[in-house]
Amino acid sequence: MIAALLVAGGALAHAAWNVVLKASPAAGVRFVALTVALSTVLLAPAGAPALLPALADRPALAGLVAASGALHCGYFLLLQRAYVLADVSVVYPLARGTGPLLSVVAAVLVLGERPAPIALAGAAVVIAGVVVIGLAGSRPARGSAPFVSATDARGRNRRAVGVALGAAVGVLIAGYTVLDAVAVTVAALSPVGYFWGSLVVQLAILAPWLVSSPAATARAVRRHAPAIVAVGILSPVAYVLVLVAYAYAPVAIVAPAREASVVLIALAGWLLFREPHPAQRLIGSAVVVAGVALLAAG
Numbered sequence: 001m002i003a004a005l006l007v008a009g010g011a012l013a014h015a016a017w018n019v020v021l022k023a024s025p026a027a028g029v030r031f032v033a034l035t036v037a038l039s040t041v042l043l044a045p046a047g048a049p050a051l052l053p054a055l056a057d058r059p060a061l062a063g064l065v066a067a068s069g070a071l072h073c074g075y076f077l078l079l080q081r082a083y084v085l086a087d088v089s090v091v092y093p094l095a096r097g098t099g100p101l102l103s104v105v106a107a108v109l110v111l112g113e114r115p116a117p118i119a120l121a122g123a124a125v126v127i128a129g130v131v132v133i134g135l136a137g138s139r140p141a142r143g144s145a146p147f148v149s150a151t152d153a154r155g156r157n158r159r160a161v162g163v164a165l166g167a168a169v170g171v172l173i174a175g176y177t178v179l180d181a182v183a184v185t186v187a188a189l190s191p192v193g194y195f196w197g198s199l200v201v202q203l204a205i206l207a208p209w210l211v212s213s214p215a216a217t218a219r220a221v222r223r224h225a226p227a228i229v230a231v232g233i234l235s236p237v238a239y240v241l242v243l244v245a246y247a248y249a250p251v252a253i254v255a256p257a258r259e260a261s262v263v264l265i266a267l268a269g270w271l272l273f274r275e276p277h278p279a280q281r282l283i284g285s286a287v288v289v290a291g292v293a294l295l296a297a298g
Helices: 002-022 028-057 059-085 088-109 117-138 150-186 191-211 214-245 251-271 278-297
Strands: none
Touching (some): 002 059, 002 214, 002 251, 028 059, 028 191, 059 088, 059 150, 088 150, 088 251, 117 251, 117 278, 150 191, 251 278
């Protein structure tokens, strides 16, 4: 029950900040850097005391923190670029579907987890649901003209790049999901401290974009302040909730279950961004819900 509540809260927060990120596609790398900076500052009072003593006792754990930060940095930048090129209800399901699939495989092969058959079936159903949603967003509407204009061709090319980036984001998700599970379970690092350390690494990577042009950074703050605050708060909340959930359930269960957020993203894509094919996207969402139910039963 505790794990289910944590995952549900994380899914809601995760969907919310992705909607905000999609709505701010022109904000650029500085936008990502500013959200990371805000998250780092907000989490420091709890994160620093939880992480620094552990690193002092076991310096080798810094490698886990650094790897997580690098993967998350790539994840944010790729995700933002993908949202510029494609619908949120294409990119998000592809990313969140590829990630759990690879996470379950890695959890079994690398971590030695042995989830129950019904839970594995639930993971498969969740993945099938996000694929249905993704396909709905990636095909042209019925009744389109038999001859494709140059504009349509450019749109398809941009969408294909967005789909490829969405799949690449999924690979990064799988990488940091397994890495973070190892950090929280095997290495017994505090979830809050570990994630704060990851944010510090991300900020170190992105800092050049903030300091290279203070005037441009100030303009980004003025133009995107509400979105920066929303992503800067919701992103760490979503992730810490999932990290804590790993203490109550195996990664092969938590990783797919958190993908219930695709239901909210499918609805947001339709209602907020007027993206096409709402019927198939809602059917895919129902499949995801069924998969989550099987995961809970497992």
